[in-house]
Amino acid sequence: MPNTHHRVAVIPGDGVGIEVTAEAIKALDAAGDRFGFTTEQTEYDLGGSRYLTTGEVLPESVQVELDDHEVILLGAVGTPDVPPGVLERGLLLKLRFDFDQYINLRPVKLYPGVPTPIAGLTPERCDLLVIRENTEGMYTGVGGEFKKGTPLEIATQESLNTRYGVERAVRFAFDRAAERRQKLTLCHKTNVLTFAADLWQRTVNEVATEYPSVEVDYVHVDAACLYLVNSPERFDVIVTDNLFGDIITDLGAAVQGGLGLAASGNLNPSGAHPSMFEPVHGSAPDIAGNGWANPVAAVFSAALCIAHLGHSEAAAAVESAAASVLPELKTMGGPDMGMSTPEIGDLIAERIARA
Ligand code: NAD
Numbered sequence: 001m002p003n004t005h006h007r008v009a010v011i012p013g014d015g016v017g018i019e020v021t022a023e024a025i026k027a028l029d030a031a032g033d034r035f036g037f038t039t040e041q042t043e044y045d046l047g048g049s050r051y052l053t054t055g056e057v058l059p060e061s062v063q064v065e066l067d068d069h070e071v072i073l074l075g076a077v078g079t080p081d082v083p084p085g086v087l088e089r090g091l092l093l094k095l096r097f098d099f100d101q102y103i104n105l106r107p108v109k110l111y112p113g114v115p116t117p118i119a120g121l122t123p124e125r126c127d128l129l130v131i132r133e134n135t136e137g138m139y140t141g142v143g144g145e146f147k148k149g150t151p152l153e154i155a156t157q158e159s160l161n162t163r164y165g166v167e168r169a170v171r172f173a174f175d176r177a178a179e180r181r182q183k184l185t186l187c188h189k190t191n192v193l194t195f196a197a198d199l200w201q202r203t204v205n206e207v208a209t210e211y212p213s214v215e216v217d218y219v220h221v222d223a224a225c226l227y228l229v230n231s232p233e234r235f236d237v238i239v240t241d242n243l244f245g246d247i248i249t250d251l252g253a254a255v256q257g258g259l260g261l262a263a264s265g266n267l268n269p270s271g272a273h274p275s276m277f278e279p280v281h282g283s284a285p286d287i288a289g290n291g292w293a294n295p296v297a298a299v300f301s302a303a304l305c306i307a308h309l310g311h312s313e314a315a316a317a318v319e320s321a322a323a324s325v326l327p328e329l330k331t332m333g334g335p336d337m338g339m340s341t342p343e344i345g346d347l348i349a350e351r352i353a354r355a
Pocket residue numbers: 016020075076077078079080088092259260261278279280281282283284285286287292293294295297332333334
């Protein structure tokens with residue numbers, strides 16, 4: 001039996017992050033009431049406003065408090081008033097790295113009744129899982145600059161790949177494939193990134209021997225973009241590095257109907273530190289403050305969180321309540337959505353209560 005009481009840290013963040021997190025919380029509360037678990041939620045005001053008023057991004061004392069939670073729900077961070085990278089690296093990536101959330105789980109699923117930009121695509125053909133390595137690659141910040149601002153300026157940004165880091169991501173991906181349609185695709189760039197990709201490919205080949213029922217495939221990342229658009233049915237589980245995973249999951253989001261629908265979980269599978277759940281999208285400063293953000297990505301992320309907490313029936317109910325609202329929307333986000341962000345959240349919560 002899973003625990004029935006959970007400590008949840010909530011970081012609404014910036015822009016639409018704040019708007020969609022409020023709706024994800026409604027879904028979490030409704031699921032707890034309906035399925036018999038309780039959450040003790042602590043909200044943390046981290047993000048652009050705090051930084052602009054106090055200069056703080058993530059005080060050590062706050063990080064220690066966050067660490068004392070089972071899970072974190074995050075909206076999005078980043079605002080045009082703060083230079084790029086300050087919040088993204090200093091808050092979001094710092095939490096992913098320090099809490100060793102080495103898996104970024106990003107489902108790409110076309111739900112019934114959702115308009116996709118891909119003509120003729122059906123839900124049966126689009127249901128895949130991207131497993132993005134979440135603590136290494138181009139994201140570590142290894143590199144530097146020299147002679148900055150001069151004509152001789154040099155900037156380097158290195159991709160760091162360890163056998164340990166690659167192998168744990170690959171093993172996680174094989175486990176997921178073994179539970180699903182038994183197919184794993186490595187997505188990389190073996191034809192150019194010969195050092196890093198070779199480590200990935202050899203690791204996949206070696207781990208594959210332990211999963212004889214899982215078919216293994218390989219695609220270059222550029223071709224993966226093509227296949228995601230014209231034949232997503234080719235994929236079951238994709239395993240890839242940090243940067244490629246970031247990029248292909250925005251493409252995946254577009255294929256499944258928009259960023260307003262794409263969920264993600266930053267997982268620490270050992271449970272040594274909290275896992276963190278957030279939509280794939282950012283703070284969307286272009287639409288923030290209007291009630292035009294689609295909260296379903298945040299609600300689907302809450303469903304991943306609830307599943308992680310061990311309440312699989314509740315998680316399925318949240319996913320299906322949110323999915324049931326989608327065909328009733330006129331667009332998947334923006335001024336013509338037909339319902340406001342809070343109206344969508346209320347409707348989802350009502351349907352969870354009746355599940
Ligand atoms: P974005 O994801 O915020 O927005 C991209 C486009 O998608 C925009 O047109 C936006 O209006 C739309 N969109 C996003 N969420 C939506 C929703 N829920 N409903 C409907 N439409 C939605 O990406 P961006 O504009 O490149 O970045 C804005 C800021 O967010 C930057 O500071 C960036 O670093 C940050 N960011 C943060 C996260 C995160 O915290 N996890 C993720 C991505 C980007």
